[in-house]
Amino acid sequence: MEEQHGGGPAHWWRYGPPGWGRPDGTEAHPARPPWRSTLLLTAFVLVGTTFSAHSQPDRVPLDGYARVLLLAASLPLLWRHRHPVAVAYGTAAAALAYLALGHPYGPVFLPVAVGCFSAVVAGHRRPAWTAVGLLWAGHLLVALWLYRWLPPAGDRRAGLGQEVVVATWVLAVAALAELARLRREQWARERADRAEAARRRADEERLRIARELHDVLAHSISVINVQASMGLALLDTDPEQARAALTTIKSASKEALGEVRQVLGTLRAPGAAPRAPAPGLDRLPELVQQAAAAGLTVETEGEPPRLPPGADLAAFRILQEALTNVVRHSGSRHARVRFEYGDGVLRLRIDDDGPATGADAGGSGNGLAGMRERAAALGGTIDAGPRPDGGFRVLAVLPSDLREDQ
Numbered sequence: 001m002e003e004q005h006g007g008g009p010a011h012w013w014r015y016g017p018p019g020w021g022r023p024d025g026t027e028a029h030p031a032r033p034p035w036r037s038t039l040l041l042t043a044f045v046l047v048g049t050t051f052s053a054h055s056q057p058d059r060v061p062l063d064g065y066a067r068v069l070l071l072a073a074s075l076p077l078l079w080r081h082r083h084p085v086a087v088a089y090g091t092a093a094a095a096l097a098y099l100a101l102g103h104p105y106g107p108v109f110l111p112v113a114v115g116c117f118s119a120v121v122a123g124h125r126r127p128a129w130t131a132v133g134l135l136w137a138g139h140l141l142v143a144l145w146l147y148r149w150l151p152p153a154g155d156r157r158a159g160l161g162q163e164v165v166v167a168t169w170v171l172a173v174a175a176l177a178e179l180a181r182l183r184r185e186q187w188a189r190e191r192a193d194r195a196e197a198a199r200r201r202a203d204e205e206r207l208r209i210a211r212e213l214h215d216v217l218a219h220s221i222s223v224i225n226v227q228a229s230m231g232l233a234l235l236d237t238d239p240e241q242a243r244a245a246l247t248t249i250k251s252a253s254k255e256a257l258g259e260v261r262q263v264l265g266t267l268r269a270p271g272a273a274p275r276a277p278a279p280g281l282d283r284l285p286e287l288v289q290q291a292a293a294a295g296l297t298v299e300t301e302g303e304p305p306r307l308p309p310g311a312d313l314a315a316f317r318i319l320q321e322a323l324t325n326v327v328r329h330s331g332s333r334h335a336r337v338r339f340e341y342g343d344g345v346l347r348l349r350i351d352d353d354g355p356a357t358g359a360d361a362g363g364s365g366n367g368l369a370g371m372r373e374r375a376a377a378l379g380g381t382i383d384a385g386p387r388p389d390g391g392f393r394v395l396a397v398l399p400s401d402l403r404e405d406q
Contacts, residue, residue, distance in 0.1 A: 033078040042075060046071075046074075049062065049066075049106030056104040059103060059105070066098065069098040070108065085119055087118065088116045088119040094111075095109060095112050101150070113169075116131055116132050117176065120178065120180070121180045125181070129174070136166060136167070140166075211370040211373060214367070214370055215321050218328075221256070227248045227252070227294065231246055279317075281305075284319075317374060318348065319348060323335060326350075330352045331354060331356065332355075336351045345398070345399060346397070351393050352391050353390060368384055380397050380399055
């Protein structure tokens with residue numbers, strides 16, 4: 001549930017906080033500046049420095065200029081997402097000016113840490129570390145040499161322990177920022193992988209729907225075309241035959257509309273179970289009858305085996321498309337269908353005697369491509385081409401021992 005609603009610690013750690021990248025891994029800036037976190041941090045810096053000043057009587061007391069510098073170091077964090085480099089340099093410069101004027105130590109380094117952290121996470125590593133390095137070098141220069149001429153009066157040279165503390169702080173900020181940067185890059189890669197997987201699934205679904213619509217409409221419209229031509233030819237001489245042709249047209253169009261509605265229904269209600277079962281080889285007699293209505297005699301040899309739904313649908317659509325191509329592109333009015341099953345493999349062969357009429361008997365459009373895609377999706381093959389003795393042959397080899405979830 002956390003992943004669906006985009007909340008919760010687990011979702012945050014796995015996918016990244018809001019505003020840290022688009023699904024394709026590109027940078028994304030929040031719509032509004034981070035007012036709340038900036039104001040909280042500014043208040044913490046002001047209050048914390050005030051309390052720290054009580055234990056540092058030898059430093060220059062906090063005055064109006066000191067508080068202005070503290071605000072100058074904290075308030076630029078409002079723009080740390082949009083202008084991370086400028087904010088990193090600005091916070092470091094304000095903190096260095098504050099320390100150079102001899103004011104008390106306190107959480108003045110915190111805005112610098114946040115600014116440089118944001119710059120590193122945004123991919124600006126060199127400017128961030130340059131800003132931190134300049135701050136540390138400036139502090140070192142002030143603490144070891146310029147303290148003679150800078151306030152407070154009578155200040156002494158900084159000891160080694162103080163510089164070790166500052167160096168440790170710099171290293172800690174560097175480690176945390178680099179860890180966050182690596183994690184953000186991982187989030188970006190995961191977002192890009194998920195976006196690519198979603199695009200791939202959408203493309204596969206579009207291809208599947210296109211195949212289904214092509215197979216349904218090509219077969220039914222071929223039957224309707226043949227029957228319409230027959231009805232027109234016999235309308236005056238044999239009204240009864242013309243009436244039978246119109247009846248066949250009505251039946252074929254009704255069936256086509258039903259299957260189209262079933263395909264389109266999966267688009268309207270994604271994830272819902274289909275209202276009608278997918279067609280399979282159990283509808284072979286119906287397919288043979290439709291081919292006969294289109295003037296094609298189909299002779300079958302062998303019994304179609306019981307197959308998992310995916311393989312059953314693929315075998316039915318391949319057989320349907322092959323017979324449709326015979327009707328549309330072959331001069332033969334006779335086709336032979338042979339089923340061979342063994343060793344977990346179904347060999348489905350469709351032959352016609354030709355000759356081709358205006359185009360190859362097997363068709364030249366999306367039909368053969370769709371058959372090959374269906375077979376390849378199951379790990380099978382399609383071999384289609386002219387026979388040595390004339391005519392055309394389609395041979396489908398499909399694994400038939402697939403589990404239903406495959």
